[in-house]
Amino acid sequence: MKKKGKSVVVTGGVWGDEGKGKITNYLGEQSDMVVRFSGGDNAGHTIVFNGNTYKLHIVPSGIFKPSIKNVLGNGCVVNPKALLEEMAVLKESGFECNNLYISDRANVLFDYHRTLDGIQEDRLGARKIGTTKKGIGPCYTDKVARMGIRMCDFISKDFKEIYRDVLKIKNEELARYNSPTIDFETSYQEYQKVADAIRPMVCDTISMINDAYDNGAKILFEGAQGTLLDIDFGTYPFVTSSNPSSGGVSTGSGLGPTKIDEIIGVTKAYTTRVGEGPFPTEMNDNVELAQEIRDRANEYGATTKRPRRIGWYDAVIMKYSCNVNGFTGLSMMLLDVLSGIKKLKICDYYELDGKIIYAPSAKIDDFARCKPHYIEMDGWDEDITGVHSFDELPINCQRYINKIEEILGVPVVIFSVGPDKYQTIVRREIY
Ligand code: GDP
Ligand code: IMO
Ligand code: MG
Numbered sequence: 001m002k003k004k005g006k007s008v009v010v011t012g013g014v015w016g017d018e019g020k021g022k023i024t025n026y027l028g029e030q031s032d033m034v035v036r037f038s039g040g041d042n043a044g045h046t047i048v049f050n051g052n053t054y055k056l057h058i059v060p061s062g063i064f065k066p067s068i069k070n071v072l073g074n075g076c077v078v079n080p081k082a083l084l085e086e087m088a089v090l091k092e093s094g095f096e097c098n099n100l101y102i103s104d105r106a107n108v109l110f111d112y113h114r115t116l117d118g119i120q121e122d123r124l125g126a127r128k129i130g131t132t133k134k135g136i137g138p139c140y141t142d143k144v145a146r147m148g149i150r151m152c153d154f155i156s157k158d159f160k161e162i163y164r165d166v167l168k169i170k171n172e173e174l175a176r177y178n179s180p181t182i183d184f185e186t187s188y189q190e191y192q193k194v195a196d197a198i199r200p201m202v203c204d205t206i207s208m209i210n211d212a213y214d215n216g217a218k219i220l221f222e223g224a225q226g227t228l229l230d231i232d233f234g235t236y237p238f239v240t241s242s243n244p245s246s247g248g249v250s251t252g253s254g255l256g257p258t259k260i261d262e263i264i265g266v267t268k269a270y271t272t273r274v275g276e277g278p279f280p281t282e283m284n285d286n287v288e289l290a291q292e293i294r295d296r297a298n299e300y301g302a303t304t305k306r307p308r309r310i311g312w313y314d315a316v317i318m319k320y321s322c323n324v325n326g327f328t329g330l331s332m333m334l335l336d337v338l339s340g341i342k343k344l345k346i347c348d349y350y351e352l353d354g355k356i357i358y359a360p361s362a363k364i365d366d367f368a369r370c371k372p373h374y375i376e377m378d379g380w381d382e383d384i385t386g387v388h389s390f391d392e393l394p395i396n397c398q399r400y401i402n403k404i405e406e407i408l409g410v411p412v413v414i415f416s417v418g419p420d421k422y423q424t425i426v427r428r429e430i431y
Contacts, residue, residue: 005213012226013267019333021045024222025061032217034062037252038242040077042132043224044302074105075252077139103205104152113138130275140241206254227321238277265327271311278368281311312345329413347372
């Protein structure tokens with residue numbers, strides 16, 4: 001009888017940037033393997049330890065410890081140039097990255113995907129998504145249209161012919177938009193070198209992950225983006241092009257759903273969003289407070305440096321996220337940022353056309369018209385950045401957490417009171 005492993009999924013509660021990187025790095029250290037299962041280098045995961053700050057975009061957050069296997073699963077779109085650049089930066093900081101594996105089924109993100117991302121945004125004009133312009137949408141589009149190039153082909157001798165055929169079609173597309181076309185020979189030569197560098201990392205990660213699980217390994221799935229950015233469950237069309245919610249773990253890694261043991265939702269103590277799209281609890285009526293929070297928490301995109309939009313805690317979308325993900329526990333982040341705010345608000349339902357609703361509307365124009373209803377709670381003044389247990393938190397902070405738990409019906413099993421790894425309090429052991 002084989003020893004069963006343990007798999008822990010960590011996904012973003014709402015619109016990304018909830019602090020997933022901090023938690024996946026924290027839990028990753030206790031894991032044998034850390035797996036990204038969706039998205040690409042549109043992610044920006046901040047990790048702070050030993051006085052240093054690292055920003056990861058495509059490399060999984062277990063990279064800092066050589067004994068952990070880090071995997072980019074089949075559900076990811078991988079820009080191999082961006083990956084090599086990120087690895088070079090990590091190597092400069094002393095992290096060798098010899099522990100990175102890429103699925104042979106992952107789709108490769110090419111330069112033309114980035115160019116087309118920019119073109120599509122321009123063409124949308126006022127309806128633009130506000131993407132990271134990393135080429136994510138166009139790459140997933142090609143995948144679904146069965147025009148993508150996968151890692152197994154990228155590193156094979158067939159790449160030249162496949163790339164020639166695909167680039168011909170892509171150049172026609174670029175020309176249609178009056179964008180400069182790509183010279184096949186030059187581009188091929190360049191990518192051939194990139195493929196040589198990538199080749200040793202490409203393997204059958206599906207067997208790797210399943211074998212590890214069947215042999216008792218601890219496997220952490222590192223979510224990117226967030227549930228409200230999910231192509232199916234998010235605020236469409238203001239979403240990314242993958243399934244970052246927990247349903248994406250099996251399709252994006254090849255570990256079957258019956259082998260998923262724990263699903264942790266990362267949630268900020270307030271709400272943020274970067275990019276376009278409706279945001280019912282956005283602090284439009286209190287831009288000073290929004291700016292204060294932005295400054296205090298350095299709420300600027302880790303990937304694009306754009307200022308993040310700030311809002312009150314939205315328990316409506318988070319409840320929806322709990323349903324969609326099936327969270328077994330929550331990790332509540334950035335609680336320290338709320339210290340000193342006299343009154344805190346939690347949105348417990350929306351009003352739309354005179355009706356009370358408890359879930360986000362599918363139609364984006366309806367969602368944009370939703371009026372948040374708030375529960376007001378007293379804040380706390382104390383600095384909580386040095387707190388080590390739930391009981392040490394000011395009573396109003398405890399009440400705030402308890403109220404959110406009560407509305408969501410899911411326990412807060414981890415909370416965070418600062419960006420550093422040591423500012424993490426675990427209420428229930430995850431492994
Ligand atoms: P991710 O995309 O979900 O990994 O999140 P980001 O790294 O993009 O954004 C989260 C930001 O919050 C980063 O700047 C983190 O360093 C920071 N952060 C995470 N947890 C805490 C916390 O508990 N308190 C404070 N003050 N900052 C935190
Ligand atoms: P992490 O992993 C926040 C947003 C973009 C845009 C939309 C589509 O750091 O939480 P895309 O480039 O994916 O086509 O952009 O999704 N977005 C994110 N927002 N955090 C992210 O990642 C994001 N990745 C994409 O701002 O609104
Ligand atoms: Mg981020």
